[in-house]
Structures are given as structure tokens and as C-alpha cells.
Amino acid sequence: MKKVTVFLVIIFAIAISIQYWWALSLVAGISLTIFGIIRAKKDKQRKSRQSIYQVDKHGQQPSIGKDISLHGGSDESQDIDDEDTELKNAEPHHSHRDKLNNSVTSDKSVNSNLNKPTSIEEEKSTMRASTRQAPNIHKLRRKLTNFVVVDIETTGFNRFEETIIQISALKFKKDQLIDDFNCYINPHRKLQQKISSLTGLTDEKLKNAPDLNYALDKFTHFVADFPLVGHNIMGFDLPFLIEKGFYLPDIEALDTLPLSRRKLPELKDKKLPTLKKYFGVVNRSHNALNDCRTTAIVYQRLRDDKLDEVEPDYSKIPKSIAGIRFCITGKFDEESRDDLIDEIKQHGGRYTKSVSGLTNYLLKGTQTSQNLIDGVHSNSELKMLENVKNGKEAKIIGLSEFHTLIATGNAKQ
Template sequence: IRPDTDVGKSWGIWRRTMKRVIEFFVTIFAIAMLIQYWWILLLAAGIFLVIFIIIKAKRSKTSQLKNQANSRAEKHGRQSSIDKDASLHNGSGQDQSVDVEETSSENVEPQYSHPEQLSDEHTSDELVNSNIYTNKLTSIEEDKHSELTVSNPAQYIHRLRRKLTNFVVFDIETTGLNRFEDKIIQISAIKYIKDQKVGTFNQYINPGFQIDKKIMFLTGIDNSKLESSPTISTVMPSFELFIEDLPLIGHNIVKFDIPFLINNGFSKQDINALDTYPLSDKKLPDLKNHKLPTLKKYFGIANRSHNALNDCETNAIVYQKLRDNDLNPVTIEYSNLQQVLAGKRFCITGEFMEASREDLIDTINKYGGKFTKSVSHVTDYLIDGTQVSTKLTDGVHSSSELKAIQYQKENGRIKIISYDDFCNLLPKQDQHVESIKNVKL
């Protein structure tokens, strides 16, 4: 239909009329719907308003933080310019700008590198240069064209994975588990060069207060040793001098020992460390746990526990075994010893200053006895130590003590003996389970 004909003109007029009619009815329908469902419109408007306010607040906060950061940067820039005015401007007094990278000096937390980002071929020192350490304290990298001033740089723990033959294995004893509140009472270390022991460090430390009974029996350290010992401020420089720049090796040192050192004055900025706890977990995944006494027993290490220096010796052997993939269990053969405890059942209760419970159990097994966890009517001896628990059955005796007393009254078989009584059951050449309390280290 041509638009310039009469028919075409009529068709155009009809089409425009129908369009207007449709638009009219659509408008009427929309108004009717809005009147009926006005609450939907109001709810949508409210949601939109809340979202708008949240976005506006976040943008405002971001802008404010950015302005504060810029202000601090400008402030540090001006201070640096003033400090170096004479040297940078040659006394001209001209207003020249100096670029200074801002760092925080408030945080003294150790910065931890990530072991999964290290390879056997690369040391963690290479990782430092890759600018990974940006956790809580900005990492500073000097270049040839800028001079950076760092008032209190971060202390980094670099987790090493390469094989070490020159190292220092160390251990500490503390008054508790809180590195911010508790104190170090012993630092022990052994230095190895080419896998050979070349020196030892062992120092008790006066915490400034009396340690409680539980800590005394747990560590084997009594207050008489600590009262005449130097303070941590005297010991720490000597310890740093002893370790030199050698890597540190220890068991769970990344999460416990090294943070304790840092919070007690350890000043080295870059701390190279190899932790045998995760290493043993990786290489011996089937062990029931990866505590040092468990590893000592697995590898058949005949060494006493209950003291930091002894634990250092044990830990060094454990590391060498793990490092060299010498992972087979070792069983110590005791058949050549006089089995003076054969056929006897022993139970242990309480704690001992002279030896750890693990050492007592090893000695029982060594001489043919059998250790049981609980007292029964067939138990021959209860080795009774000092009760340090706060959850004793009657406030004085442990449940094992009460059972032993009851069985004594019934059949008189069981004997309650002390640590010294137990030692008297052994052959004369081993009548002391290497009393740590009396050993001069």
C-alpha cells in the first residue's frame, strides 16, 4: 500500500489511532497495578535506598583512609626532608621533595614465610627478595636510587627446607605457654659444624618470681636453680653470640620457641629456622603423634628427657634421621641386661623432679618389667611421685593412690614406693635413672 494514495493515508491514520489506544490502555493497566500493589513498589524503593546508603558509606570510609594515608606519607616526607636538609640540599634551603616509603614501627610480631612457597633448591633468603613478606609490616627493599629510613624493621622467620650440616639446635623451658606473659627459665643449644658437635650453651634464667610446683615438676627445674641465675637481658646477648649466623633447628620452634625468644629480647632481624615438627609429620605420617618423646622412641634414641639440653641432643639426632631419609624404626635391644624387674607390674602416679615419666617407663621395660596405666589387683608396685594436679579425687590423693591403698588392705600385694625405692630395685650400675636434678650440665 503506497502512503501517497487515499488507501495508504487511511491505513496510516488507523495505525496511529490504534497505537494511541493501546498506549492508553497499557497506562491505565499499569496505574491500576501500582494502586493495588503499592507495597511492592515501596519495598523495592526501601531496599534500593539501603543499598545506596551502604555503598555511599563505604566509599566515604575508603576515601577517608586514603586521605589519612596520604597525610602520613606527606608528614614522613617532610620529616625526612628536614632531617636530611643539610646533606641533600647542600645548605641551599631550597624546597626539594624526598621520596620516602612509609613503614609501621608499631608491630614487633615475627613475620612468617610460607613453606609451600619454598623449594628444596631455593632458600628463604631468595623469597625475601620476591616481596612476599607484606603481612603486618611493610617490607623495605632498598634500590640504587632511593634512601629508606627504617626505625624498627620487622623480624622475619624464614622456614628453611634445604639440608643442613651447619646448624644450632636449641630448646627452651618456660613458665607457661603465653609468650606475652610467661617467662623463659632455661635456654639450651648445641652447635653443629659439618654434623659434628662443636659447642654447647646451657643457661638457667631468673624469671623474677617463684615458679609454681606444676612447672617445677614439668621442667625439672626448681626455684633454687633460678634464684642465683642471671636475667634474660643478660642471657639473650650471650645466646645470640653463641648461635652466630647459623640456622636454628628445633621441635615446634616456629610457633612456640622463636616467638618466645622474640618477645624476650631476641634481636636478630632475619631468623633462619628449620622446624622438625612439620618435617616429621610429612615424612612419618603414620605415627600416632609427632611429639619429641614419640620420635625418640621410634628412632630408638637412648637419651633422657626432662631437660632442655637433653632434648637438644635428641632433636639433633631426629633431624639427621629425617634429613637423610633414614626413616626405619629402631628397636633397642635390652636382652643382654639383667632382667631384674621381669614378671613385675608397675604403675606410676604423680610427677618427679629426677626424671620424666617416659624415662621411668623406658627403665621399667629395659629391665624386663611391665608398665600399666592403671592400678589393678595384679599390680606389684605403684611408683608414687608428687601430686601436682588440681583435680585430685579427695584433694590429696590420686585415684591410683586410693586404689593402691585399698588393694593393700585387701591382699597386701601391691607396694607403694618412691622414686629412690624404685632405683634401689635396679642393678647397682644403674641405680639412678640419670637424675637430671643433680646432673651438672
């Protein structure tokens, strides 16, 4: 009976397929089309992950690998960042050049006494770069206690047309600072004024610095097999370094920019100056090495979920302008107004929003307002000029004079 039933079912299926062959063909065609679309999307996603970093100079595309761990099974395996970082959507790196007023305490600059690579050596380096396999970039999500914080200064934002003028790094082992690296680089071109203002670097300071290839070799040796940490490192620093010749077969990197977006969504922005102020970091971010110091503190607090706002401790900063009253007018390329106000307070000075008969100094920048009273001077300037005319101890100064007052303590009430 069972065999008869199976036979009848088969006969019925054949009859149906003959009568409705067109319907079966349509269903098969639709199924194959859907399968093809799904397969094409998967292939496209795979290829896009492999082409985030384009090393245009050599026509190679470093790939983004899966997260890997140097310490499998340790407490560093906890996930702390699951947000993708796309180059085109990343915040501009140089927006974090704030200028608070502490000097660098340790600066192992590579200077002109070191051997520089010859043109033949540079040519060999370029040939090696053009034939070697593209590096694998591993975006890390695990907690790190062994890492190198890196930051660079450049002549501009376009990594294909501009070059690097400073590479700085701090090396941490078991969460303790064990070494630092700071190398200025001769760009063999004149710096734009805005870049000098932004970084504090000048043509005079860089003219005897080593060439880029030499600096990259030293930096690569310094990094060794440590993971890299940086603010917007995936969007700026690492692509720039790779484009200029930095190479390791496998590069591990952790970006504090997307990490801060995830951990502190309430902040108005996630630029380094904002994070520095939020966490009470007191230093003067005048160049890449100071920015490394700031990034290290920011990373450690984000990593450890110590996310409360911190009041800065100014107790160790000399009160060189104690009791002196300052007002600010205009715009400064080198520093934001908030940073200048913080700098005044750090050194014991007093900031007022408007000029009065008690104001000692008016810190003047570039006037950009369209509502200037006489088309040239701001209201604060005119009041200050009137104070001077009436014999008051008052003076209009620029940013360089302001920093000189802080350094020397020669401000007058």
C-alpha cells in the same frame, strides 16, 4: 578494498557501541570488579605473610622471607618441607617433656659467677630493641648439615606474660656436634609446682642464675650465623625468644614438627616423646638440653629419609633394678605412663599391669579415676596394702623414690 573493509568495520563497531552502550558498560564494570577482588586478595596474602610473628612489645612485625641458601648449588638445596606452620595451630611445645633416665653428659651452665647485666644495661637493651628494624624470619626447606638445635623451658605458655628459665642449644658443623650451650635463667618469680614437675627446675636452682638479657646475649653470640632447628620452633621457641629480646636481622629456622607430619603421617601424633620412642632414642628428657639431643637425632633421621622404626639399645644402661617387679597406678604430671614403663625396662625391671603376690613395688601417682573402690584407693593400692599386711616384701612408692631406686640400685625383691 582493504581500507574500505576496515572503514566499514569501524563504522559498524561505533554503531553497535552506541546502540548497546549499556551492555558494554556492564561488562567493563564486572571486569574491573573482578580485577579489584583479585588484587585485594593478593595484597591481603602478602600482608598476612609479613605478620605471622608479632613482636607485641615493640609494635613491630617480623616478616617471613623467602627461603634462602647459605650454600647455593650444594646438596643442601633439596626441598624437604613445603608445609606452612601457623602459630595458632601448632602443637603445644611442652607436651614433649618426657623423663627417661639418663643424665646430661655435658652441661656448660652459665652460673652466678658470671657478670649479670645491671638495670641500666637492661634499659638500654630495651631501648635498642624498640628502635631497631624487625627481624626477617626465613623458613628453611633445604637439608642442613651446619645448624644449631635450640630448645627452651619457660614459666608458662604465654610469651607475653611468662618468661624463659632455660635456653639450651647444640651446634653442628658438617653434621658433627662441635659445641653446646646451656643457660639457666632467674625468672625473679616463684615457679608453679607444675612447671617444676615438668622441667625439673626449682626456685633454689634458679635463684643465683643470670638474668634473661645476659642469657640472650650469650645465646645470640653462640648461634652466630647458623640456621636454627627445633621441634615446634616456629610455633613456640622462636616467637618466645623474639618477644623476650632475641635479635638477628635475618633468622633462618627449620621446624621438625611439620617435617615429621609430612614424613611420618602414620604416627598417632608428632610430639617429641612419640618421635623419640619411634626412633629408639634413649635419654632422659628432663630439661631443654636433653630435648635438644633428641631433636637433633630426629631431624637427622627425617632429613636423610631414615624413617624405619628403631628398637632402642638399652645395653649401656645399668640394670640397677634387674628382676624387680613394678606395677603403676594413678597419673604423673612429670612423666607419662609409657615413659615410666620404658624406664623400668631400660634398667632391667619388670612391669606388670596388675598387682600380684610377686609384685615388689607399686609406683603411685595422683588418683584421677571416678571409679575408686573406696573413693580413695585404686584396686592396685588395696591389693598392695593387703600384701604388706600379710608380711610380703612389698612397698608403695612415689616418683622420687622410684628414681632413687634406679640411681642407687637399692631395690629389694
